[in-house]
Amino acid sequence: MKPLTPNRPYLLRAYYDWLMDNQLTPHVVVDAFVEGTQVPQQYVKDGQIVLNIAAGAVGNLQISNEFVEFNARFGGVPQQVMLPMAAIVAIYARENGSGTVFDIEDAYLIDGEVDSSLSVVKTNAKAPEPTDEPPKRRSHLTVVK
Template sequence: MNALESTSTRPYLIRALYDWCTDNGLTPYVAVQVDETVQVPREYVKNGEIVLNISFDATSSLKLGNEFIEFKARFAGTAREIMVPVNRVIAIYARENGQGMAFPVPVTGAPAPKPSPLTSVQAAGTSPEQEGKVVQLVNPDSAGEPTDPQGEPPKPPSGPRPALKRIK
């Protein structure tokens, strides 16, 4: 199997950072670029993005799959079914300190994967060249590098603002 045939690293990194957050008592948030393939409450979408709390306390029946993140959550007291294609996740980070990871923004208009438990394909919207690039969020006070304006994820609700540092 060569790099072009391999599956996307994005779902594995999301699961790893989710585990890191929960193991350290932090609250995992995901930033999602919303399009017609994303099933979220549209009234909470701002500038084409939504930030979701995916902690154990905020969700029910959470499934972090290779193609989709699925769970049930309450929004203003109303239970909602949430389904996010993994390729639409643009960042996962801890609410308390902003540490996490950002991903390349999906190409607009790219087809989303169809829900199928038997499919194992690279996430739509990311080319093999983009998939190899990983972006790490770092605290700008400790990094000494400027913030990357092209791929900055949404700010966490409180705490220090994360900056992006590309790892090659």
């Protein structure tokens, strides 16, 4: 069976449209260290940058299956921003926080990360021993119809 394509670009477009339709301001959280990410580095904090991608804040916004690309001004200086889909961490509304954080998808992992993230750790953990505690009582509340 052919592997499924990542769902992140489809969900990103859907959330973007939904936020814009509800007159909310969409912001994306971006991992600035993902290869191919072009963002103004002076605004990166703790490896991430939050970008307003509302239609009024950016120009020529394009959300493809591989990249989010747009023009924006940072400190009055126009810049082209390029965000690989792997760099998009979340999309949310500035006004109320509605949105989503994206799951990690295998398609966006670098070779070798898949193996290390799926490794099995063998432990000598034992099942908890039963205690001599009395069984819990039933609730004292009753359903009234």
